Amino acid sequence: SQTIHQWPATLVQPVGSPLSLECTVEGTSNPNLYWYRQAAGRGLQLLFYSVGIGQISSEVPQNLSASRPQDRQFILSSKKLLLSDSGFYLCAWSYHWRGGGNEQYFGPGTRLTVT
Amino acid sequence: GENVEQHPSTLSVQEGDSAVIKCTYSDSASNYFPWYKQELGKRPQLIIDIRSNVGEKKDQRIAVTLNKTAKHFSLHITETQPEDSAVYFCAARRTSGSARQLTFGSGTQLTVLP
Numbered sequence: 001s002q003t004i005h006q007w008p009a010t011l012v013q014p015v016g017s018p019l020s021l022e023c024t025v026e027g028t029s030n031p032n033l034y035w036y037r038q039a040a041g042r043g044l045q046l047l048f049y050s051v052g053i054g055q056i057s058s059e060v061p062q063n064l065s066a067s068r069p070q071d072r073q074f075i076l077s078s079k080k081l082l083l084s085d086s087g088f089y090l091c092a093w094s095y096h097w098r099g100g101g102n103e104q105y106f107g108p109g110t111r112l113t114v115t
Numbered sequence: 116g117e118n119v120e121q122h123p124s125t126l127s128v129q130e131g132d133s134a135v136i137k138c139t140y141s142d143s144a145s146n147y148f149p150w151y152k153q154e155l156g157k158r159p160q161l162i163i164d165i166r167s168n169v170g171e172k173k174d175q176r177i178a179v180t181l182n183k184t185a186k187h188f189s190l191h192i193t194e195t196q197p198e199d200s201a202v203y204f205c206a207a208r209r210t211s212g213s214a215r216q217l218t219f220g221s222g223t224q225l226t227v228l229p
Contacts, residue, residue, distance in 0.1 A: 032215055043221045044159070044204065059216075090158060094215050102147040102166075102208055102215050106158040 002027035006091050006107040014115055019064075019078040021110050023091030026072065031093040033074040034104070035066055038088040050074060051096065086114045117142040119207050121220025128195050129228050136223045138205035139187040147208035148188045149217070150179060154201045163190070195227045 003026045013019060025031050035047040046059045048066035056066050063082060067075045074091055091107040118141040128134045140148075149164035165172045165179045165188065172179050176195075181188040192199055202224050206217040 034216070044219045046216060049216055103149065103161055103164065104215070104217055105161065106151075109158050111156075 004093055004107040006110050010111045012113045013081050015083055016080050019081050021076040021089055023074040023107055024072055025093045030096045032096050034092040035076050036090040081114045083114050086112055117207055117218040119218050119220045121205050125224045127226045132195055134192045134195055134225055136190045136203055138220050140207040145207040149206050150190050151204045152201045197227050197229050200225055200227045
């Protein structure tokens with residue numbers, strides 16, 4: 001079965017510091033991968049998605065970036081955090097094949113607080 | 116692009132009553148509509164989904180209906196229980212591209228009162 005991991009689970013960082021969040025998927029190959037952000041009490045904002053190694057699409061321009069160095073690894077980064085970057089960051093995956101299921105599954109999330 | 120509107124934003128029901136959450140979408144080419152349940156501090160969990168080739172799908176106390184002509188779909192929870200209390204999100208899938216991105220509604224906070 002497929003499993004998605006995220007770490008760290010929680011993070012407190014000062015404004016202006018760098019960020020690196022990691023997401024890995026087990027049990028499938030060539031998944032589509034997604035990064036979402038959820039502000040407190042708010043909805044799910046799609047930040048980035050990737051259909052393959054090195055292929056990143058950005059949905060919202062901001063001070064965040066994403067990379068996919070390996071097939072099942074997705075990294076969210078920032079060089080300088082802003083207060084507004086605080087939130088619950090969720091990684092998700094779905095099958096890549098065109099005729100396959102469209103289900104999208106979320107990781108456990110990283111709760112980021114920028115102070 | 117796709118736009119999904121969800122209402123109500125909050126819903127309180129008595130235990131045992133039914134709850135209905137409604138969503139509308141804008142892209143008539145959307146063909147996949149999942150519903151997620153998110154408990155406080157947890158990840159969203161897929162609870163049911165429907166594809167555009169069917170009008171209704173049921174799984175025990177949960178059902179989803181789809182009206183393609185009107186471009187709306189609804190989640191129905193019968194015999195609600197306190198553990199149904201959570202935020203529910205609807206979503207619709209864009210058909211363009213290979214990334215299968217979902218567009219989410221803004222969520223409904225459901226509270227089931229004992």
